[in-house]
Amino acid sequence: MDICHGKKRRRKVGGGSRTVTARMKREAARVLRSLAAKNNGRMEDEDDDDGFAIGFLRSGASLVGSPRYSLLREVGRGSYGVVYEAVARKTGARVAVKRLQCDAPENVELALAEFWALTSLENRHQNVVQLEECVLQRNGLAQKMSHGNKRSRQYLRLVEMSLKGERVLGYPEEPCYLWFVMEFxxxxxxxxxxLSRRPDPQTNKSFMRQLTSAIAFLHKNNIVHRDLKPDNILISQKSGTPVLKVADFGLSKVCAGLNTKSNEEHPMVVSGSKGSNQNNTVNINKFWLSSACGSDFYMAPEVWEGHYTAKADIFALGIIIWAMIERITFIDAESKRELLGTYIRQGSEIVPVGEALLENPKMVLHIPQRARSSMSEGVRNLLQDMLAVNPQDRPDAFQLEMRMDQVTCAA
Known part of the structure:
Protein backbone atom coordinates (compact mmCIF):
# COMPACT_ATOMS: atom_id res chain seq x y z
CA MET A 1 0.00 0.00 0.00
CA ASP A 2 1.34 3.39 -1.00
CA ILE A 3 0.15 6.60 0.61
CA CYS A 4 0.29 10.19 -0.58
CA HIS A 5 -1.44 13.16 1.00
CA GLY A 6 -3.02 10.79 3.49
CA LYS A 7 -4.60 8.62 0.77
CA LYS A 8 -3.75 5.14 -0.43
CA ARG A 9 -1.92 5.06 -3.74
CA ARG A 10 -1.92 2.00 -5.95
CA ARG A 11 1.39 0.14 -5.86
CA LYS A 12 3.25 -0.03 -9.11
CA VAL A 13 3.56 -3.40 -10.77
CA GLY A 14 7.21 -4.38 -11.02
CA GLY A 15 9.00 -7.17 -12.83
CA GLY A 16 7.65 -9.35 -15.59
CA SER A 17 7.31 -8.30 -19.20
CA ARG A 18 4.57 -7.93 -21.77
CA THR A 19 4.83 -8.12 -25.53
CA VAL A 20 4.76 -4.68 -27.11
CA THR A 21 1.75 -4.65 -29.45
CA ALA A 22 1.81 -3.21 -32.95
CA ARG A 23 -0.39 -0.35 -31.73
CA MET A 24 2.11 0.46 -28.98
CA LYS A 25 4.95 0.43 -31.49
CA ARG A 26 3.09 2.74 -33.87
CA GLU A 27 2.33 5.13 -31.03
CA ALA A 28 5.92 5.03 -29.80
CA ALA A 29 7.24 5.58 -33.31
CA ARG A 30 5.14 8.73 -33.58
CA VAL A 31 6.56 10.00 -30.31
CA LEU A 32 10.17 8.89 -30.24
CA ARG A 33 11.15 10.42 -33.59
CA SER A 34 14.49 12.01 -34.31
CA LEU A 35 14.83 15.01 -32.05
CA ALA A 36 17.44 16.40 -34.39
CA ALA A 37 15.18 16.52 -37.43
CA LYS A 38 14.35 19.90 -38.88
CA ASN A 39 11.23 21.49 -37.48
CA ASN A 40 8.24 21.04 -39.79
CA GLY A 41 5.68 22.01 -37.17
CA ARG A 42 5.72 23.49 -33.70
CA MET A 43 3.55 23.24 -30.67
CA GLU A 44 1.27 26.22 -30.73
CA ASP A 45 2.43 29.23 -28.74
CA GLU A 46 5.88 27.74 -28.14
CA ASP A 47 9.10 29.72 -27.82
CA ASP A 48 11.91 27.39 -28.84
CA ASP A 49 14.45 29.31 -26.81
CA ASP A 50 17.02 26.56 -26.55
CA GLY A 51 17.18 25.92 -30.29
CA PHE A 52 15.64 22.49 -29.92
CA ALA A 53 14.18 21.20 -33.17
CA ILE A 54 10.89 19.34 -32.84
CA GLY A 55 11.00 16.41 -35.21
CA PHE A 56 7.31 15.48 -34.93
CA LEU A 57 4.43 16.21 -37.29
CA ARG A 58 0.70 16.25 -36.71
CA SER A 59 -1.09 12.91 -36.68
CA GLY A 60 -1.67 11.54 -40.15
CA ALA A 61 1.22 13.36 -41.78
CA SER A 62 4.24 11.50 -43.05
CA LEU A 63 6.97 11.45 -40.43
CA VAL A 64 10.45 12.73 -41.10
CA GLY A 65 13.72 11.37 -39.84
CA SER A 66 14.30 7.98 -38.31
CA PRO A 67 13.14 6.94 -34.82
CA ARG A 68 15.77 7.50 -32.17
CA TYR A 69 14.59 4.56 -30.06
CA SER A 70 13.03 1.19 -30.70
CA LEU A 71 10.80 -0.27 -28.01
CA LEU A 72 11.64 -3.87 -27.10
CA ARG A 73 9.22 -4.81 -24.33
CA GLU A 74 7.11 -3.50 -21.51
CA VAL A 75 8.81 -3.97 -18.14
CA GLY A 76 6.44 -2.21 -15.75
CA ARG A 77 2.93 -0.83 -15.59
CA GLY A 78 0.83 0.87 -12.97
CA SER A 79 -1.45 3.80 -12.29
CA TYR A 80 1.55 6.09 -12.87
CA GLY A 81 2.15 4.99 -16.48
CA VAL A 82 4.13 2.44 -18.47
CA VAL A 83 7.87 1.68 -18.59
CA TYR A 84 9.49 0.09 -21.65
CA GLU A 85 12.90 -1.31 -22.36
CA ALA A 86 14.17 0.35 -25.53
CA VAL A 87 17.33 0.65 -27.59
CA ALA A 88 18.90 3.81 -28.96
CA ARG A 89 19.28 3.19 -32.68
CA LYS A 90 22.34 5.38 -33.10
CA THR A 91 24.45 3.88 -30.31
CA GLY A 92 22.71 0.57 -29.59
CA ALA A 93 22.53 1.50 -25.90
CA ARG A 94 19.67 0.09 -23.85
CA VAL A 95 17.46 2.70 -22.19
CA ALA A 96 14.28 2.75 -20.15
CA VAL A 97 11.43 4.82 -21.56
CA LYS A 98 8.68 5.85 -19.14
CA ARG A 99 5.41 7.18 -20.54
CA LEU A 100 3.16 9.19 -18.23
CA GLN A 101 -0.25 10.34 -19.41
CA CYS A 102 -0.99 13.86 -18.22
CA ASP A 103 -4.73 13.24 -17.99
CA ALA A 104 -5.05 14.12 -14.31
CA PRO A 105 -3.38 16.71 -12.04
CA GLU A 106 -2.07 14.02 -9.70
CA ASN A 107 -0.26 12.32 -12.60
CA VAL A 108 1.23 15.64 -13.67
CA GLU A 109 2.35 16.31 -10.10
CA LEU A 110 4.21 12.98 -9.94
CA ALA A 111 5.80 13.53 -13.35
CA LEU A 112 6.95 17.06 -12.59
CA ALA A 113 8.33 16.06 -9.18
CA GLU A 114 10.53 13.44 -10.85
CA PHE A 115 11.51 15.83 -13.63
CA TRP A 116 12.48 18.62 -11.23
CA ALA A 117 14.45 16.34 -8.94
CA LEU A 118 16.53 14.70 -11.67
CA THR A 119 17.12 17.85 -13.72
CA SER A 120 18.14 19.87 -10.65
CA LEU A 121 21.24 17.67 -10.34
CA GLU A 122 24.20 19.25 -12.10
CA ASN A 123 26.48 16.29 -11.34
CA ARG A 124 25.90 12.62 -11.85
CA HIS A 125 26.15 9.96 -9.18
CA GLN A 126 26.67 6.32 -10.07
CA ASN A 127 23.97 5.25 -7.57
CA VAL A 128 21.23 7.61 -8.78
CA VAL A 129 19.35 6.77 -11.97
CA GLN A 130 20.22 9.14 -14.82
CA LEU A 131 17.56 11.02 -16.79
CA GLU A 132 18.71 11.42 -20.40
CA GLU A 133 15.86 13.55 -21.70
CA CYS A 134 12.18 14.35 -21.23
CA VAL A 135 9.76 14.98 -24.09
CA LEU A 136 6.27 16.49 -23.89
CA GLN A 137 3.86 15.16 -26.54
CA ARG A 138 0.46 16.65 -27.37
CA ASN A 139 -1.72 16.52 -30.45
CA GLY A 140 0.93 14.81 -32.57
CA LEU A 141 3.59 17.39 -31.74
CA ALA A 142 6.36 17.27 -29.19
CA GLN A 143 8.93 19.39 -27.45
CA LYS A 144 11.95 18.57 -25.35
CA MET A 145 11.44 19.75 -21.77
CA SER A 146 14.09 21.78 -19.97
CA HIS A 147 14.30 22.56 -16.27
CA GLY A 148 12.64 25.81 -15.18
CA ASN A 149 11.85 26.86 -18.77
CA LYS A 150 9.51 29.76 -18.02
CA ARG A 151 9.38 30.73 -21.71
CA SER A 152 7.63 27.48 -22.59
CA ARG A 153 3.87 27.90 -22.35
CA GLN A 154 3.35 24.15 -22.39
CA TYR A 155 5.69 23.75 -19.43
CA LEU A 156 3.93 26.53 -17.53
CA ARG A 157 0.56 24.94 -18.28
CA LEU A 158 1.73 21.67 -16.78
CA VAL A 159 2.83 23.54 -13.65
CA GLU A 160 -0.51 25.35 -13.54
CA MET A 161 -2.35 22.05 -13.89
CA SER A 162 -0.41 20.60 -10.96
CA LEU A 163 -0.94 23.68 -8.77
CA LYS A 164 -4.63 24.20 -9.55
CA GLY A 165 -5.53 20.53 -9.40
CA GLU A 166 -7.56 20.73 -12.59
CA ARG A 167 -6.99 20.00 -16.28
CA VAL A 168 -5.62 22.99 -18.20
CA LEU A 169 -3.67 21.18 -20.92
CA GLY A 170 -5.20 18.90 -23.53
CA TYR A 171 -8.54 17.11 -23.66
CA PRO A 172 -9.59 13.45 -23.35
CA GLU A 173 -9.69 13.14 -27.13
CA GLU A 174 -6.33 14.89 -27.36
CA PRO A 175 -4.07 13.08 -24.84
CA CYS A 176 -0.93 14.66 -23.49
CA TYR A 177 2.10 12.55 -22.51
CA LEU A 178 5.45 13.05 -20.86
CA TRP A 179 8.14 10.63 -22.02
CA PHE A 180 11.19 10.09 -19.78
CA VAL A 181 14.27 8.48 -21.35
CA MET A 182 16.48 7.06 -18.60
CA GLU A 183 19.31 4.60 -18.14
CA PHE A 184 18.15 0.98 -18.17
CA LEU A 195 15.59 -12.84 -3.22
CA SER A 196 16.74 -14.70 -6.34
CA ARG A 197 20.27 -15.28 -4.97
CA ARG A 198 21.90 -16.94 -2.02
CA PRO A 199 22.83 -14.67 0.93
CA ASP A 200 26.12 -12.90 0.31
CA PRO A 201 27.55 -10.71 3.11
CA GLN A 202 29.96 -8.98 0.71
CA THR A 203 27.11 -7.97 -1.61
CA ASN A 204 25.15 -6.70 1.40
CA LYS A 205 28.08 -4.54 2.51
CA SER A 206 28.55 -3.14 -0.97
CA PHE A 207 24.85 -2.34 -1.30
CA MET A 208 24.77 -0.68 2.13
CA ARG A 209 27.65 1.62 1.17
CA GLN A 210 26.11 2.41 -2.22
CA LEU A 211 22.72 3.24 -0.73
CA THR A 212 24.11 5.55 1.92
CA SER A 213 26.31 7.25 -0.67
CA ALA A 214 23.27 7.87 -2.91
CA ILE A 215 21.18 9.37 -0.11
CA ALA A 216 24.07 11.57 1.05
CA PHE A 217 24.37 12.83 -2.55
CA LEU A 218 20.64 13.56 -2.82
CA HIS A 219 20.48 15.33 0.54
CA LYS A 220 23.58 17.35 -0.34
CA ASN A 221 21.65 18.47 -3.40
CA ASN A 222 18.61 19.31 -1.26
CA ILE A 223 16.42 16.45 -2.50
CA VAL A 224 14.30 14.38 -0.12
CA HIS A 225 13.24 11.16 -1.87
CA ARG A 226 10.24 10.34 0.38
CA ASP A 227 9.54 6.94 -1.19
CA LEU A 228 12.63 4.82 -0.59
CA LYS A 229 11.79 1.11 -0.88
CA PRO A 230 13.28 -1.94 -2.62
CA ASP A 231 10.90 -1.44 -5.59
CA ASN A 232 12.55 1.92 -6.25
CA ILE A 233 16.13 0.69 -6.05
CA LEU A 234 17.27 -0.74 -9.39
CA ILE A 235 20.33 -2.84 -10.22
CA SER A 236 22.71 -2.46 -13.16
CA GLN A 237 25.41 -5.00 -13.96
CA LYS A 238 26.90 -3.36 -17.04
CA SER A 239 30.26 -3.01 -15.26
CA GLY A 240 30.29 -6.70 -14.27
CA THR A 241 29.49 -5.99 -10.62
CA PRO A 242 26.05 -4.98 -9.32
CA VAL A 243 25.54 -1.22 -9.02
CA LEU A 244 22.49 0.16 -7.22
CA LYS A 245 20.47 3.01 -8.72
CA VAL A 246 17.97 4.94 -6.60
CA ALA A 247 15.01 5.65 -8.88
CA ASP A 248 11.37 6.83 -9.01
CA PHE A 249 11.38 10.42 -7.79
CA GLY A 250 7.64 10.98 -8.21
CA LEU A 251 7.16 11.80 -4.52
CA SER A 252 10.47 13.60 -4.05
CA LYS A 253 10.80 17.16 -2.83
CA VAL A 254 13.44 19.64 -3.99
CA CYS A 255 14.09 21.81 -0.94
CA ALA A 256 16.62 24.26 -2.36
CA GLY A 257 15.62 27.87 -1.75
CA LEU A 258 12.80 27.05 0.65
CA ASN A 259 12.19 29.03 3.79
CA THR A 260 12.54 26.84 6.88
CA LYS A 261 9.12 28.03 8.04
CA SER A 262 7.45 27.22 4.73
CA ASN A 263 5.99 23.81 4.08
CA GLU A 264 5.75 22.10 0.70
CA GLU A 265 6.56 25.12 -1.46
CA HIS A 266 6.45 24.39 -5.17
CA PRO A 267 9.79 23.88 -6.99
CA MET A 268 8.54 26.03 -9.87
CA VAL A 269 8.57 28.99 -7.53
CA VAL A 270 11.92 28.38 -5.90
CA SER A 271 14.11 26.91 -8.63
CA GLY A 272 13.70 28.85 -11.80
CA SER A 273 16.93 27.66 -13.37
CA LYS A 274 19.33 24.82 -13.24
CA GLY A 275 21.91 25.29 -10.56
CA SER A 276 19.54 26.53 -7.85
CA ASN A 277 20.60 23.52 -5.79
CA GLN A 278 24.02 25.00 -5.18
CA ASN A 279 23.08 26.29 -1.75
CA ASN A 280 24.61 23.26 -0.09
CA THR A 281 25.37 25.16 3.10
CA VAL A 282 21.67 24.96 3.95
CA ASN A 283 20.76 22.17 6.36
CA ILE A 284 18.13 20.10 4.57
CA ASN A 285 17.10 18.59 7.91
CA LYS A 286 15.69 21.99 8.91
CA PHE A 287 13.02 21.89 6.19
CA TRP A 288 9.71 20.60 7.47
CA LEU A 289 7.44 18.70 5.10
CA SER A 290 3.77 18.04 5.67
CA SER A 291 2.43 15.67 2.99
CA ALA A 292 2.11 12.20 4.50
CA CYS A 293 3.32 10.17 1.55
CA GLY A 294 5.31 7.07 0.75
CA SER A 295 4.90 3.32 1.13
CA ASP A 296 3.63 2.36 4.55
CA PHE A 297 6.15 -0.37 5.45
CA TYR A 298 9.03 2.11 5.02
CA MET A 299 7.48 5.28 6.46
CA ALA A 300 8.98 6.87 9.58
CA PRO A 301 6.71 7.50 12.59
CA GLU A 302 6.68 11.26 12.00
CA VAL A 303 5.59 10.82 8.37
CA TRP A 304 2.38 9.16 9.55
CA GLU A 305 1.71 12.38 11.49
CA GLY A 306 2.55 14.60 8.51
CA HIS A 307 5.37 16.61 10.09
CA TYR A 308 8.85 15.45 9.12
CA THR A 309 12.22 16.26 7.55
CA ALA A 310 14.80 14.51 5.38
CA LYS A 311 15.54 12.25 8.36
CA ALA A 312 12.52 10.22 7.16
CA ASP A 313 14.73 8.94 4.32
CA ILE A 314 17.21 7.66 6.93
CA PHE A 315 14.46 5.66 8.65
CA ALA A 316 13.31 4.13 5.34
CA LEU A 317 16.89 3.19 4.53
CA GLY A 318 17.20 1.49 7.93
CA ILE A 319 14.14 -0.65 7.21
CA ILE A 320 15.51 -1.63 3.79
CA ILE A 321 18.99 -2.54 5.06
CA TRP A 322 17.63 -4.51 8.01
CA ALA A 323 15.33 -6.51 5.71
CA MET A 324 18.11 -7.05 3.15
CA ILE A 325 20.60 -8.44 5.67
CA GLU A 326 18.13 -10.79 7.34
CA ARG A 327 15.94 -11.41 4.27
CA ILE A 328 12.77 -10.40 6.07
CA THR A 329 9.85 -10.32 3.66
CA PHE A 330 6.10 -9.91 3.47
CA ILE A 331 3.54 -10.57 0.74
CA ASP A 332 2.08 -7.39 -0.71
CA ALA A 333 -1.72 -7.58 -0.54
CA GLU A 334 -2.24 -5.91 -3.93
CA SER A 335 0.53 -7.24 -6.16
CA LYS A 336 0.91 -10.59 -4.31
CA ARG A 337 4.68 -10.16 -4.63
CA GLU A 338 7.17 -11.11 -1.96
CA LEU A 339 8.87 -7.89 -0.87
CA LEU A 340 11.76 -7.06 1.43
CA GLY A 341 10.56 -5.18 4.50
CA THR A 342 10.63 -5.36 8.28
CA TYR A 343 7.50 -5.15 10.40
CA ILE A 344 6.06 -5.76 13.86
CA ARG A 345 3.76 -8.70 14.57
CA GLN A 346 0.61 -7.85 16.49
CA GLY A 347 -1.37 -11.05 16.87
CA SER A 348 -2.17 -12.39 13.41
CA GLU A 349 -1.39 -9.07 11.74
CA ILE A 350 1.85 -7.41 10.68
CA VAL A 351 2.23 -3.67 11.28
CA PRO A 352 4.76 -1.30 9.68
CA VAL A 353 7.59 -0.46 12.09
CA GLY A 354 6.98 3.28 11.80
CA GLU A 355 3.28 2.94 12.58
CA ALA A 356 4.01 0.64 15.54
CA LEU A 357 6.58 3.10 16.94
CA LEU A 358 4.11 5.95 16.57
CA GLU A 359 1.58 4.02 18.66
CA ASN A 360 4.20 2.94 21.21
CA PRO A 361 7.30 5.20 21.19
CA LYS A 362 8.88 3.19 24.03
CA MET A 363 8.80 -0.05 22.06
CA VAL A 364 12.24 -1.72 21.77
CA LEU A 365 13.17 -3.04 18.34
CA HIS A 366 14.84 -6.45 18.43
CA ILE A 367 17.70 -6.07 15.98
CA PRO A 368 18.70 -8.55 14.65
CA GLN A 369 15.38 -10.30 14.41
CA ARG A 370 16.72 -13.76 13.73
CA ALA A 371 18.63 -15.84 16.30
CA ARG A 372 21.27 -16.88 13.76
CA SER A 373 22.07 -13.60 12.10
CA SER A 374 25.33 -12.56 10.45
CA MET A 375 24.73 -8.95 11.48
CA SER A 376 27.73 -7.38 13.21
CA GLU A 377 27.48 -5.37 16.40
CA GLY A 378 28.44 -2.19 14.56
CA VAL A 379 25.69 -2.62 11.97
CA ARG A 380 23.17 -3.48 14.69
CA ASN A 381 23.94 -0.29 16.61
CA LEU A 382 23.81 1.78 13.44
CA LEU A 383 20.40 0.36 12.51
CA GLN A 384 19.11 1.10 16.02
CA ASP A 385 20.13 4.73 15.52
CA MET A 386 18.67 4.94 12.00
CA LEU A 387 15.33 3.64 13.31
CA ALA A 388 15.18 5.91 16.37
CA VAL A 389 11.68 7.20 17.13
CA ASN A 390 12.95 10.75 17.53
CA PRO A 391 14.38 11.95 14.19
CA GLN A 392 16.93 14.09 16.03
CA ASP A 393 18.46 10.88 17.41
CA ARG A 394 19.09 9.57 13.89
CA PRO A 395 22.31 10.33 12.02
CA ASP A 396 21.98 12.64 9.07
CA ALA A 397 22.93 11.35 5.63
CA PHE A 398 26.54 12.54 5.86
CA GLN A 399 27.11 11.08 9.33
CA LEU A 400 25.48 7.88 8.13
CA GLU A 401 27.79 7.61 5.13
CA MET A 402 30.89 7.88 7.33
CA ARG A 403 29.59 5.44 9.94
CA MET A 404 28.51 2.94 7.27
CA ASP A 405 32.00 2.93 5.79
CA GLN A 406 33.41 2.24 9.26
CA VAL A 407 31.06 -0.58 10.25
CA THR A 408 31.21 -2.37 6.88
CA CYS A 409 35.00 -2.24 6.78
CA ALA A 410 35.23 -3.51 10.37
CA ALA A 411 32.71 -6.32 9.85
Missing amino acids: CEAGDLNQYI
Missing part, protein backbone atom coordinates in the same frame (compact mmCIF):
# COMPACT_ATOMS: atom_id res chain seq x y z
CA CYS A 185 18.86 -1.32 -15.24
CA GLU A 186 18.80 -4.85 -16.60
CA ALA A 187 19.01 -6.73 -13.26
CA GLY A 188 15.63 -5.58 -11.96
CA ASP A 189 14.94 -4.12 -8.55
CA LEU A 190 16.43 -4.87 -5.13
CA ASN A 191 13.64 -7.33 -4.28
CA GLN A 192 14.27 -9.42 -7.37
CA TYR A 193 18.04 -9.30 -7.06
CA ILE A 194 18.35 -10.23 -3.38
